[in-house]
Amino acid sequence: MALQPSGVFFENYSHDKALIKTKYQWLSLAIFGIFLLLVPFLFGPRIIAVANIMIIMAVVAVGLQITTGYAGQINLGQAAFMGVGAYTAGLVATQFSLPFWISIPLGGVAAAAFGYIFGLSAVRIKGFYLALTTIAAQFIFHFAILNLPTSWFGGSNGLTLEPASLFGFEFKTDSSFYYLALIICTVMVIGAFGIVRSRYGRAFVAVRDDDVASSMMGINVVATKASAFLVGAFFAGIGGGLWAYYVRFVSVDQFTLFNSVWFVAMIIVGGSGSIVGALIGVFLIRLINELVTSIGPVVSEAFPFIGGDIVFAAMNIILGGVICLFVIYEPKGLMYRWNIMKTSYRIWPFPH
Amino acid sequence: MIGEFLDYAINGALIGLLYALVAMGFVVIYRASKVFNFAQGELVVVGGFIVWWLTLGMGLPWYFAIPLAFLLAAIVGYVIERLFFSKLVGESVFSMVMVTIGLLILIRGIVLVVFGAQVRPFPTIFPLKPIIIGDVLIPQSLLYGGILAVIIALALSWFFNQTRTGLKMTASAEDHQVALSMGISVRMSIAAAWVMGSVISTIGAIIFLSGKSLTFLASEIGFIALPVALLAGLESIGGLILAGIIMGVVQGLAEGYLDPIVGGSVGSILPFFIMVFILFVRPTGLFGWKTIERV
Numbered sequence: 255m256a257l258q259p260s261g262v263f264f265e266n267y268s269h270d271k272a273l274i275k276t277k278y279q280w281l282s283l284a285i286f287g288i289f290l291l292l293v294p295f296l297f298g299p300r301i302i303a304v305a306n307i308m309i310i311m312a313v314v315a316v317g318l319q320i321t322t323g324y325a326g327q328i329n330l331g332q333a334a335f336m337g338v339g340a341y342t343a344g345l346v347a348t349q350f351s352l353p354f355w356i357s358i359p360l361g362g363v364a365a366a367a368f369g370y371i372f373g374l375s376a377v378r379i380k381g382f383y384l385a386l387t388t389i390a391a392q393f394i395f396h397f398a399i400l401n402l403p404t405s406w407f408g409g410s411n412g413l414t415l416e417p418a419s420l421f422g423f424e425f426k427t428d429s430s431f432y433y434l435a436l437i438i439c440t441v442m443v444i445g446a447f448g449i450v451r452s453r454y455g456r457a458f459v460a461v462r463d464d465d466v467a468s469s470m471m472g473i474n475v476v477a478t479k480a481s482a483f484l485v486g487a488f489f490a491g492i493g494g495g496l497w498a499y500y501v502r503f504v505s506v507d508q509f510t511l512f513n514s515v516w517f518v519a520m521i522i523v524g525g526s527g528s529i530v531g532a533l534i535g536v537f538l539i540r541l542i543n544e545l546v547t548s549i550g551p552v553v554s555e556a557f558p559f560i561g562g563d564i565v566f567a568a569m570n571i572i573l574g575g576v577i578c579l580f581v582i583y584e585p586k587g588l589m590y591r592w593n594i595m596k597t598s599y600r601i602w603p604f605p606h
Numbered sequence: 607m608i609g610e611f612l613d614y615a616i617n618g619a620l621i622g623l624l625y626a627l628v629a630m631g632f633v634v635i636y637r638a639s640k641v642f643n644f645a646q647g648e649l650v651v652v653g654g655f656i657v658w659w660l661t662l663g664m665g666l667p668w669y670f671a672i673p674l675a676f677l678l679a680a681i682v683g684y685v686i687e688r689l690f691f692s693k694l695v696g697e698s699v700f701s702m703v704m705v706t707i708g709l710l711i712l713i714r715g716i717v718l719v720v721f722g723a724q725v726r727p728f729p730t731i732f733p734l735k736p737i738i739i740g741d742v743l744i745p746q747s748l749l750y751g752g753i754l755a756v757i758i759a760l761a762l763s764w765f766f767n768q769t770r771t772g773l774k775m776t777a778s779a780e781d782h783q784v785a786l787s788m789g790i791s792v793r794m795s796i797a798a799a800w801v802m803g804s805v806i807s808t809i810g811a812i813i814f815l816s817g818k819s820l821t822f823l824a825s826e827i828g829f830i831a832l833p834v835a836l837l838a839g840l841e842s843i844g845g846l847i848l849a850g851i852i853m854g855v856v857q858g859l860a861e862g863y864l865d866p867i868v869g870g871s872v873g874s875i876l877p878f879f880i881m882v883f884i885l886f887v888r889p890t891g892l893f894g895w896k897t898i899e900r901v
Contacts, residue, residue, distance in 0.1 A: 328700055330707070375882070379889045381699040382642040386832065390882045393829075397875040515707055522704065567718035574712025581704045582693050 257600050273447060290436060294429035302428045308540045309435040310496045315520045315532045316446045317489020322518070323526035324450055325482030326462030327376060331369075331388035332490050332517045334395035337509030339365035339491025340498040341399065344413040347498070354418035354425075358438070358495030362488045368395075369487020376479035380465075392511045399506045412505030415498055425499070435496055442492060446529050449485060458482050459527075519573055522580050525587025534588060542572060609741030614862035615855050616742055622834070622854015623752035626846040628810040628827055629835035630759065631803040636840050637766055638775035638799030639792075640782065641691060642699075644706040646807065647828020648713035653679050653808030654728065654820050655721050661729040668731055672812065676805050683804030687797045695792050696782040710825075717822050730817040751813030756847055758806065763844040775799065779841075833877035836884055839894020849892060853877055 264270040274280055294302055318332045343361035346352045352360070368391070375387045399407050407413065418425045418434065425431045449455050457478045460468035469475045498504050516539065524535025550565030584591065628650060635643045643649075656678045660671035690705050732747035766772040778785040778795040785792050814827060838849035861873030884891060 326700075328703060375885055379885055382703045383885060383889055385642075385644075385703050386836065387882060387885050389829070389832070390878045390885075393875065393878045394882070397878075401872075512711075515711060518704065518707070564719070566723075567715045570711050570715025570718065572715075574708045574710070574715060577708030578690055578705050578712060581701050581708065582690065585697075585701060 257597050259600060273451075294432050299428060302432055304540065304544050306428060306432055306435055306500055308536055309432070309439045310493050310500060311517070311520070311540065312493075312533055312536045313439050313442045313496065314490045314493035315517050315524075315536045316443060316529055317486040317493070318517050319521050319524075319526070319529060319532035320446060320449065320455075320458065320489065321482050321486030323521055323528065323532070324455060324462065325458035325479060325486075327373070327380075327479055327482055328382070328385040329388050329483070329486060330385050330511065330514050330518065331372065331391035331395075332486070333509040333511070333513035334388075334392045335365045335369050335487040335490035336494035336497065336513075337395055337399070337504075337506065338368045338487075339494025340504045340509070341407050341413065341494075342491070343495035344415050344498045344504045345407065347415055348413060353420070354434075354495075354499055355420070358492060358499070361495035361498070362491035365491025365494060366484045366488035369483045369490070370480055373480040373483025373487075376483070377476045388514075389511065392514060395509070396506055412503055413498070415502045415504070417502060418499040431500055435500065438492065438496060442489060443529065443533070446489070450529065454478075454481065454485075462527075515577075516573065519577050521587070522577060522585075523587060525589030525592075528587070528589040531587050531589035538588075539573075539576075542576075543569065546572060610862070611859075612740075613742045614858045616744065617748070618854040618856070618858020618861075619851045620744065620748040620752045620854065621858065622850040622852070623755040623847065624748065624810065624813055624850075625827070625831045625834045625854060626838075626850025627751065627755040627758065627813065628807065628831040629838070629846050629850065630755070630762065630843060631806045631810065632831065632835045633838070633840060633843055633846060634762060634806060635799045635803040637779050637843070638802075639691065639796040640779045641702045641706065641796070641799075642840070643803065644703065645710040645713060645828070646803070646831065647825030648710050648717070649679075649683075649804050649807035650811045650814065650827055651717055651820075651822055651825045652682055652713060653804070654811035654815050654824060655717060655726075656682075656808065657812055657815075658726055658728055658820055659721075662727065668729060672731075675808055679804045679808040680801045683800035683802075684797055686804075687793075687800040691796050691800070692793050695796070696786075714822055714825065721822075723822060726820045728815040728818055728820045731812055732816045734817050747813055747816040754809065754813065755850070758809070759843055759847050762802075766843060771798075830874075830877065833881035833884075836881050837891050839891030842891070842893035845891070845893030853880070856880070 259276060262276055269275070274283060293305055297305075314332060314336050317335075318329060321327050321329045321332075339358075339361035341361075342364035343354075343357040346360055347354065347357045372387055372391045376384055379387070418431075423430075425434050450458070457468070457473045460471065460473055461475055461478045461482075465475050468478075494509075497508070501508075520535035520539045521532050522535070523538055524533065525531030546569050547565060550568060554564045580587065628646065631646050631649060632643055635641055635646075653675065657671065657675045660666050660675055660678075661668055664671070666674070686709065690709065691702075694701055694705060732745075732750055734746070736743045736745050737749060738744075766776055774785075774790045775795045775798060777788065777790055778792045782792050785795075810827070811824075815824065834846065834850050834853050837853060838845035857873050857876055860876045864872045
């Protein structure tokens with residue numbers, strides 16, 4: 255981790271602190287950035303739609319990474335937090351016809367408030383008790399939306415939104431929305447890197463590693479845990495707001511416990527405690543998801559005895575299997591394995 | 607008026623006892639292995655499908671099918687322990703929780719592949735005719751289920767608090783490493799816990815589903831039983847009976863009196879509000895061990 259490629263020496267502190275330390279890292283980031291910008295030109299509409307969903311989920315998963323991966327607080331309510339963001343954004347957009355650049359941040363703030371309330375339970379409890387509270391958040395969200403007056407959140411009918419628009423330009427098509435989502439996602443990811451490298455991020459890691467020791471060092475453990483939920487839920491709310499403007503239809507079925515588990519699976523696969531890991535996890539899990547969705551019908555047509563439910567069933571088996579296998583055999587995720595490979599390459603031929 | 611009240615309360619209490627029975631599966635697994643099993647509802651579904659397959663699929667008479675179903679459920683529990691939890695002895699809470707959640711989804715997928723998503727009729731094991739006392743209608747399956755729940759709770763409570771094996775299992779729930787160094791086989795304990803949890807879930811499935819229909823969605827009872835387990839405190843088996851009755855009566859009365867006013871589903875969400883309240887106020891529940899770390 256601390257190992258730099260051969261020949262890299264730091265002459266001042268700002269260079270030492272920088273995230274990107276070599277020319278080649280800049281180059282590969284630039285190539286990746288250009289690739290992302292060119293996606294709508296390179297691929298067909300289906301891939302662009304998938305990319306949009308990946309970008310939205312990336313925002314949410316990065317938030318979960320901060321709560322769970324960095325601060326170590328199990329969170330099974332991320333989809334509910336996302337839903338709060340989506341509904342808030344949808345509500346202020348339809349009722350008060352606010353533009354998206356106000357309603358999406360408002361969604362984030364509302365989700366952050368909702369998450370903070372449940373994060374406060376970390377005052378008294380930890381471990382799976384906390385997981386229970388976040389599951390309760392999931393159920394309460396569901397109940398609240400379905401039972402509050404229909405004129406507020408649309409009840410079981412859901413909310414329908416107008417497309418986001420800026421100076422008269424409407425982000426109606428998938429490729430125009432892609433750029434909007436990409437910009438917001440980039441801002442959020444850069445923000446996440448900033449947060450985890452700041453004083454607060456280090457406090458999160460300290461609390462995750464040992465809360466007694468970190469309280470001895472003067473960290474306010476309760477405030478840190480609650481703010482981890484606050485930050486994570488804010489990201490979820492922004493993702494939810496984006497989702498509302500992308501799908502332009504918000505309903506409770508989009509934010510179930512099952513979706514929360516998907517997010518957790520993403521950060522387990524990618525690697526907990528790494529922003530890049532969260533992004534990789536989103537990419538891989540969504541990729542598997544899309545592959546199953548597109549291959550499933552072909553398979554069930556070729557072998558009729560399997561039946562049409564095979565897509566949903568196979569998705570369950572793959573998701574559950576992936577979570578179990580990773581937790582048992584690779585609990586630190588792919589990023590950790592990648593870092594080991596990178597280090598061993600750099601110090602080759604020495605084994606350690 | 608009073609008859610209506612009694613009807614809601616008694617039926618609520620009996621449903622609460624059913625929740626207590628399902629929650630017993632949680633508590634047994636937790637009490638013996640320190641694994642909080644989110645996949646409990648799926649074990650109920652697996653138990654239900656095994657019973658369905660043996661009775662309606664294979665055509666066995668129920669007095670033969672049910673013991674066989676228990677045996678198969680025990681094997682399922684043992685296989686789960688072998689495949690997943692024997693590798694996780696001494697691991698962090700996070701790993702355990704995540705594996706049970708992975709298991710929840712995995713089992714649901716396997717059930718869908720093996721049995722499909724169709725609605726199946728479940729055999730009528732208890733007579734359908736309700737018992738009528740005054741104005742109160744009591745379904746027989748719930749009545750026998752309640753009695754069974756109390757008996758099983760007393761037996762398990764005795765087993766865990768009085769017998770040597772039970773105490774050994776309790777020790778491995780306290781701390782895997784300490785238990786190992788005392789010469790207790792944590793693996794055996796976890797295996798026994800999963801076998802017992804799986805069998806209890808099958809009993810729960812029989813009572814819950816008798817005479818109704820069965821789909822993979824029946825697993826929701828696993829989440830409904832969570833508040834009961836928490837109210838009792840996760841270590842207390844006897845306390846489950848009281849917690850189940852309290853939760854069931856509260857839910858029954860809310861369904862009877864509040865739902866018509868508010869327009870539905872208060873009864874089904876109230877337990878979760880109570881659960882959040884307990885988590886904030888008294889995370890050990892009514893009878894749990896007071897060892898929760900509050901850092």
